[in-house]
Amino acid sequence: MTSPITLRKKARRLAVQGLYQWEMADDTPTNIQAQILSHNDTKRFDVEYFNEVFLGAIAEKSELDELIIGHASRAAKDISPIEHAVLLLAVFELQNRLDIPYKVTINEALSLSKEFGANEAHKFVNAVLDKIAKDIRPDE
Numbered sequence: 001m002t003s004p005i006t007l008r009k010k011a012r013r014l015a016v017q018g019l020y021q022w023e024m025a026d027d028t029p030t031n032i033q034a035q036i037l038s039h040n041d042t043k044r045f046d047v048e049y050f051n052e053v054f055l056g057a058i059a060e061k062s063e064l065d066e067l068i069i070g071h072a073s074r075a076a077k078d079i080s081p082i083e084h085a086v087l088l089l090a091v092f093e094l095q096n097r098l099d100i101p102y103k104v105t106i107n108e109a110l111s112l113s114k115e116f117g118a119n120e121a122h123k124f125v126n127a128v129l130d131k132i133a134k135d136i137r138p139d140e
Contacts, residue, residue, distance in 0.1 A: 002044065009108065010045035012089060015054040016112050019085035022058060029058045057092040064091045071131040073124070082116045083125060090129055094136050102133040102140050 018032050025032075033054060037047065057064060068087050069076050079087070090109035094102055106129045113122040133140075 004046070007044070007046040008049050011047070011050035012053065012108055013112065013115075014040060014045060014050050015057070015089050016082075016085045016116065018050075018054045019057060019088050020081055020116075023081050023085060029055060053089055053092055056096060057088040060092060060095075061088065064088050064095075067091055067095075067132050067135075068128060071128050071135075073127065079124075080118065080121065082118075083113060083121050086113045086117065086121075086125055087128060090125070091132055094129070094133055098137075102137050106130070106133065 014036050018029075018036050021027070021032050022029055033051065036050070036054075064087075065076070068079070068084075068091060072079060086109050089112075090105050093100060093105045097105075106126065109125055109129055110122045113125040117125070
C-alpha cells in the first residue's frame with residue numbers, strides 16, 4: 001500500500017499541473033479537474049487533497065496573488081506560469097493547512113519547481129515562500 005505522504009505528494013504534483021493548465025488554457029477548473037481525475041489512477045494519489053488544493057487555490061487566487069506579488073522580487077508578468085502554479089499551491093497550503101508544517105510545504109514546492117520549472121526557479125520560489133511563511137506563520 002502506498003503511504004499517505006506519497007499519495008499527497010502525487011496530489012500536489014497533479015494540482016500544479018492543473019493550475020498550470022488552467023492558467024495557460026481557456027478551460028474551466030471543473031473541466032481540468034475532470035480531465036486529471038479521468039487520466040490518472042485515483043488509487044495512486046490523494047483525490048480529496050487534490051480537489052481541495054486545486055479548487056481552493058483557484059477560488060482564492062486573488063488573495064494568494066496579493067501575497068505572492070507582495071513578497072516577490074519581480075513583477076507579476078515576470079513570474080513564469082509554472083512558478084506561479086507552484087506558488088499558488090504552496091501559499092494556499094500555508095494559509096489553509098495549518099496541520100502541515102510550513103517547512104514541508106516549502107520543501108514540496110521546491111521539489112515541484114525543480115521538477116517542472118527553469119534551472120533557477122526553485123531559488124525564486126524558496127525566497128518568496130520563506131517571506132510569506134514568516135508573515136502567515138510567525139510562531140512556527
